[in-house]
Amino acid sequence: MIHKHTISVLVNNQPGVLQRVSGLFGRRGFNIESITVGESEELGLSRMVIVTTGDDNTLEQVQKQLYKLIDVIKVVDLSSNPMVERELALIKVSAEPSLRPEILGIVETFRSAVVDISPNSLIVQVVGGSDKIDAMVELLRPYGIRELSRTGVTAMMRGGAK
Template sequence: MKRCTFSVLVNNHPGVLQRVTGLFSRRGFNIDSITVGQSETPELSRMIIATYGDDNTLEQVKKQLNKLIDVVQIVELSAYPMVDRELALIKVSSLNKADPAILSIVEPFRASIVDIGSENIVIQVVGDQEKINSFIELLKPYGIVELTRTGMTAMPRG
């Protein structure tokens, strides 16, 4: 099984996201990550979809997506050098007064503290999935209260 990342350019119409995710659901394909936003053309949206599968499954995903009327273009980003990023907001308990230790983790990851409360600190970190996962593992001993991630967004290099 390999991870594949697709950039799917779609018409910016109501229901398109539901049709794309419905296709994955009906065919038994799993979506590992999906992000959607307006593209460089206002009437089009770009979906970045990460999924896992063998070569046959991934080829079927691509073929099925191409059959959807609102799909304008599909690019398999993982077939080329690409830049990918994800954002995570992590709320960590600051009651145990481990703030200096937490700060020593934040700095090397180029993360930033975006909110400080009497009981919690909210940290923002941006990077690839591996970096985010490593950062979360290092923060676990300090008590993660809440965690949210954006999912991956990506584009080809160059």
């Protein structure tokens, strides 16, 4: 059965690691829906959070292949555990002054923020799970989305697990 997986990959912070990891996914026929990379809690190590879809067998094969890469330290399927997932999106919306109260109502409902105002547009910042971002985009679409930028998902297991 095919479903969404969120994988955390702890790697050495070296040039080319991102390319080798993403290339492995491509060779296995896996599409990467989102990937975020940044420093981890350990000096010299970065954490990649990769969201992809596939069946459990294929995911297991990808995990085994990842461990064969010299710079990969640890691979964890976060989606098999309770996790906290967040994404950030900036959405530039057409906003004539007469429509702004409606748009601000949507922004307030989603506990989001307007981070820029110009004479004919607003930039809205929304933080939350991917479903929340998708819902916000759909509600703002009728007003005219001029530009959309999403960070991709970052995640970690809940509680004391590492």
